[in-house]
Amino acid sequence: MIRAVANKPLELSDDEFEYYLQIVEAFGDNVFQETFETDEDPGSSQHGWITIVKPPFNKSLPMGVIFFLFNVMLNQRVRKFDDMMLKLEEKNGK
Numbered sequence: 048m049i050r051a052v053a054n055k056p057l058e059l060s061d062d063e064f065e066y067y068l069q070i071v072e073a074f075g076d077n078v079f080q081e082t083f084e085t086d087e088d089p090g091s092s093q094h095g096w097i098t099i100v101k102p103p104f105n106k107s108l109p110m111g112v113i114f115f116l117f118n119v120m121l122n123q124r125v126r127k128f129d130d131m132m133l134k135l136e137e138k139n140g141k
Contacts, residue, residue: 049095053079056087058095060126063119074109082108083116096123 049056050064059067071078083100086093097120102108 053082055083055085056089056095057085057097057119058123059119060122063115063122066115070109070111070115074112078109078112079116082112093123096120 048059048061048064050059050067051057052059052067081101081103084098086096086098088094097116100113100116100120102113
């Protein structure tokens with residue numbers, strides 16, 4: 048589901064969103080500002096996907112935030128791959 052994170056669309060599972068809320072509670076509302084970019088085109092098949100994680104050079108950032116963003120970026124692609132595999136298996140009658 049697409050959620051608003053740092054004024055960007057971000058596709059997150061319910062579990063990822065719950066963890067995001069815990070991070071914000073622990074480190075503050077602005078911890079994700081200027082730390083990543085997403086595909087913001089609503090017509091794109093990758094709308095809400097992280098395209099780059101870019102921690103700022105001028106401030107320190109908790110490692111949990113960086114790991115979370117990398118994890119979400121990877122999970123977004125794995126979810127797409129899983130969907131593709133399920134469709135292929137259904138097509139082949141398995």
